[in-house]
Amino acid sequence: MTRLGPRGNLFLAAAALVLASMPYWSGLYDMQLASTALIAAMFALSLQILTGAAGLVSLAHAGFFGVGAYTVYLLGAGSIFVTLPAAMLSAGIAAAVIGPIALRTRGFYFLMTTLAFGQMLFFLFHDTPLGGGADGVFLTRPSMMWTVTKSARPAVFLLLNLVTLSLMYLGLWWLMGTMFGHALLGIRINEDRMRATGHDVQRLKLIAFIVSGALAGLAGHMAALTDAFVSPEILDWHHSAEALLMILLGGIGVLHGPIVGAFALTLVREFGQSVTERQRLIEGMVILAAVLLLRRGLAGWRR
Amino acid sequence: MKLEARGLTRRFGGLIAVADVSIELRTGRAHAVIGPNGAGKSTLVNLLFGTPRPDEGRIFLNGTDITLLPAWRRSRAGIGRSFQRTNLFPAMTVLENVRLAAQGSVHGWRLLRGAREDRGTRDTAVAALDQVGLTAFASDLAGALSHGQRRLLEIALVLATSPGVLLLDEPLAGLGAEETAPVVTLLRTLATNFAMLLVEHDMDVVFAVADEITVMVDGRVLETGTPDAIRRSGPVRDAYLGHRE
Known part of the structure; x- marks a missing residue:
């Protein structure tokens, strides 16, 4: 997995500016749609350091997203400066508990183990009183530094989500340039060689798993904040698969691939809904075409 | 040792x-x-x-x-070991292959230093490449090397872990036959x-x-x-x- 150079990052920054200017030229609905895409992008991007970098395909990721989101509900009302770190912490802890067991397996078995753990988290919120019901619950939004009127919400959340995604991207961009990031790349390519040259592969994988889980929790937190609603569905393994799909669609070989994939899939879904009731059919065909024709994903089409 | x-x-x-x-x-x-x-x-x-x-x-x-x-x-x-079947990171440069091997003993917060900026692992890698005579190929992709060069890189990866x-x-x-001679000289050293x-x-x-x-x-x-x-x-x-x- 490679990172964008300065020119590519400039291009991303320009795209971010266009999104940031939406309150001046776009309707409320489109801003909400942009927020949906931004949250999906955070979620998929948080998985990229596992899948794209270290080569670990996990189906537990939606569980960590859900733990982050439900943390907001479980804390009741509170300041965002409490709920946000709390969401990352609880998701990180969940990953720190599941990681050591799941990471004992490799390949297909890792996929199945993470599936099992993810579904355990799903049923925890779906079937116990903890989650407030199988149909989901409305929650009180955390308070921010200033009061946000109802009409200003879409614009404020759009900007908040945009800033969060940008910080997450910059943080991961930096991380992938460190020796830790390079070690993850080495693990994907040749795990045995990494062990043979003294790398503590299990520990490196576990740290990546926890960081990735905590960032998924952050994405979940932003989703809860934006929608003021959480439901067990967000913990379901379908949601994890969706993040993997976004990575595949956008490009597994580049750090920003998931961002491109998340926006592409959100837009395709929206377009599909506007022309037919069978929008999944259009989604499926677009993904199929992208995977067959663009082996490196949308973000990697030039190479 | x-x-x-x-x-x-x-x-x-x-x-x-x-x-x-x-x-x-x-x-x-x-x-x-x-x-x-x-x-x-x-x-x-x-x-x-x-x-x-x-x-x-x-x-x-x-x-x-x-x-x-x-x-x-x-x-x-x-303890450093080499493999019978060449076992490299083909998509990385020769230098990055060896640098990654040199990084094996790095742990803790030092891992958060920039991989390109870190002097210690880079110097170790450069020295190991020099020892096996692959310095000129440092920026080539490992996958593009000849078989003989890959065998030398295989040894450089081991040397980069500073073994005894x-x-x-x-x-x-x-x-x-022609490729054997430089490796034998290296082994004797x-x-x-x-x-x-x-x-x-x-x-x-x-x-x-x-x-x-x-x-x-x-x-x-x-x-x-x-x-x-x-x-x-x-x-x-x-x-x-x-x-x-």
Whole structure:
């Protein structure tokens, strides 16, 4: 997995500016749609350091997203400066508990183990009183530094989500340039060689798993904040698969691939809904075409 | 440095791959292990490196029992191994291959330093490349190297982990006559500075490099001795060398 150079990052920054200017030229609905895409992008991007970098395909990721989101509900009302770190912490802890067991397996078995753990988290919120019901619950939004009127919400959340995604991207961009990031790349390519040259592969994988889980929790937190609603569905393994799909669609070989994939899939879904009731059919065909024709994903089409 | 194995035994199902093998490696001495295919030479290297662990027997590094140490800890303790089948990061540059190997012992917050900016691992990598003579190819992709160069890079990866003990599993595998010479020269240099175990099929190379030779047949040690003694040994001729004549 490679990172964008300065020119590519400039291009991303320009795209971010266009999104940031939406309150001046776009309707409320489109801003909400942009927020949906931004949250999906955070979620998929948080998985990229596992899948794209270290080569670990996990189906537990939606569980960590859900733990982050439900943390907001479980804390009741509170300041965002409490709920946000709390969401990352609880998701990180969940990953720190599941990681050591799941990471004992490799390949297909890792996929199945993470599936099992993810579904355990799903049923925890779906079937116990903890989650407030199988149909989901409305929650009180955390308070921010200033009061946000109802009409200003879409614009404020759009900007908040945009800033969060940008910080997450910059943080991961930096991380992938460190020796830790390079070690993850080495693990994907040749795990045995990494062990043979003294790398503590299990520990490196576990740290990546926890960081990735905590960032998924952050994405979940932003989703809860934006929608003021959480439901067990967000913990379901379908949601994890969706993040993997976004990575595949956008490009597994580049750090920003998931961002491109998340926006592409959100837009395709929206377009599909506007022309037919069978929008999944259009989604499926677009993904199929992208995977067959663009082996490196949308973000990697030039190479 | 001194690596000592006592009574190593490893079974795979009903097959005894290595049976009661003892061996001692010291700095400045090259110890070659020879024997026909299936004699258990590669398994011996694997056992010494901890993948897998032996069923019986113990391994000591400078007197400390390391029998249960996982491979990555053995690497950090100063044991380096090369692989019979070239085992690299093909999509990375030659320098990054070696730098990543040099990074193996880095842990804790130092891992958050920039990989390109870190002087320590880079200097180690540059030195290892220089030692095997691949400096000119530092920025090439490892996958684009010739087979001979890959075998040298394989050794550079081991040297970059700053080992005291070298376990080299057929470093000349698949090399043509012209490609062999530089590797043999390198091995002879390395033999003076490291405790070296050399598994090799080419008898000319073995006799040119080794200070001591162990002959293995069917997982057992047939004989251990100086190159001269091995050359003269009757049983060795019958069991192994004789097949070549």
